[in-house]
Amino acid sequence: MNKRDELQLQCPLPVSGDRVLLAHGGGGRLMQDLIRGIFLRSFDNEWLRRLHDGATFPVEEGTLAFTTDSYVVSPLFFPGGDIGSLAVHGTVNDLAMCGAMPLHLSAGFILEEGLALDTLRKVVESMAQAAEGAGVQVITGDTKVVDRGKGDGIFINTAGIGVVPPGVRIGPQEVQPGDRILLSGDLGSHGLAVMSVREGLRFTGEIESDSAPLHLVVHDLLECGASVHCLRDLTRGGLASALNELAVSAQVGMTIEERLIPVREPMRGACELLGLDPLYVANEGRFVVFLPDAHVEVALAAMRRHRVAQQAVQIGTVTAEHASLVALRTVLGTHRILDLLSGEQLPRIC
């Protein structure tokens, strides 16, 4: 008998009822049922089984990365993913952007009274599968329930701890004039996939979220001999916002080439139709790399060995001129400043 079966024997009663009640967050019997019947069943591991206030684990001397994100995407399910897989991939990717291999995740759930328990089960099972796929475990967690109308179904926070290999120093402060900018793939699928469900739109050609874990491609990128200065995933605000943030933090300029930026045809069409700029649309499996010119080819080769970065390309250069600004050289050869928008074109995307 495997451990999962043993556990089911320990909690033979299914969680009663079909909706989340305030009492499921109250620290009493219903909360215990929820923890054992849904969370432990999907996330089962030695730490969670102890049911303590936290998890303890051994570490070797070195450098750790620590990150957190809350996920409030609406709707909860979309083509190519759901809030559960997103909550794993997003935090695994934030660790990867620090150059770290993910070690452990925490999960904090804020549930709205009245949520269907079946919806929660599906989300938690998707999260467990995404975690297994990314080689991490959820080792500590928390559940709160808020009154009907004070939440929106499910919000999830995940925090993550990762291990940074010796000698790796990645961050905005490492970006240098002369660095080349690589992009791992085509833009905008996550944002459009979420929006397509929310607005009931159907596009020619399927648009699925690009949500995916990036730690393995980052691992190979760091191992391939290239000296990587900075990594950044292109989530809220897309490519344009990520580059703007980095240009300000690193006090450098950047110039990117419009004709080199991959945008797939259905995406281009959908954006034109909706008046969106794909450079500002959110992605959940795309990132940029900053590194010296001499390392571009070896880095691109390492990236292209991974399905999530098969289309990796060089898109631009870091400059000492126009510090804090990102310039786009258009397909017509003119330049325009890619500014930060005040907010996002599509809210509640992650």
Next chain:
Amino acid sequence: MNKRDELQLQCPLPVSGDRVLLAHGGGGRLMQDLIRGIFLRSFDNEWLRRLHDGATFPVEEGTLAFTTDSYVVSPLFFPGGDIGSLAVHGTVNDLAMCGAMPLHLSAGFILEEGLALDTLRKVVESMAQAAEGAGVQVITGDTKVVDRGKGDGIFINTAGIGVVPPGVRIGPQEVQPGDRILLSGDLGSHGLAVMSVREGLRFTGEIESDSAPLHLVVHDLLECGASVHCLRDLTRGGLASALNELAVSAQVGMTIEERLIPVREPMRGACELLGLDPLYVANEGRFVVFLPDAHVEVALAAMRRHRVAQQAVQIGTVTAEHASLVALRTVLGTHRILDLLSGEQLPRIC
């Protein structure tokens, strides 16, 4: 000029407007303003200033603790604390209950569109003060904004990492028949303080939340020579629920003495009036300790040196009999089973 002043010069413009907008969570200029103008201003440290996707820090070989909690308390402010100080104390205490000294915190905010920015400023400043008081820093964070009516002002998730001293093994699995049960102080103040504001009640005698960081008293308890088997803070569901959870996890029985459990007079009166049982009301600065009889005196002496545990007392014993059940010997000398409630008497307490 100190660093905080320098930072203010870097972001001389106050966050514009007086309400949270959806665009504050959109990854664009307004989000940058919010991060620099409110979060960085209060939490300022070298990690946050880098504005990267995560924080990296060195660790020595050893054991770490990892925990997470979301805070959804309603109302946001209550006598003796607010959601910000609670979000720090709660997670610091979960680390302490693993025997760990807190090292770093993350903070994830879910803000409701329309929230007054002044409210957010107050909460974040309270959080920063509580973190300073507990000797930890918020080194990584995240902000999301949800539409009006899809949240409740502010939800905060904090995750925490702590260092467990060598040789410390604390957890439900360490609890043994014969262990004594110590309680750090009087019960129920946090739950009643929150409820008093929510229901507009005024009690004779002030009832303030007992919310407080417990890592220092735990540190001394672990240093005093007592071999501590388990620690548990008495949050949602109070003393009765915490003991029930542990009795089930450790497969032991427990017997506690009603006459030994400190409940202050205003609390007793308020509970009688409201039909609440103080053994089930939430606390945020109280905990129980399990350890061998021979170590009770040295442990109590160590605890009583701290203001947060001045009233520490022994309240009961772990038994091999009636495994999974907690028995209360009443002031009349009779026994009754202290069962788990299905939910909590007061929801949205933390």
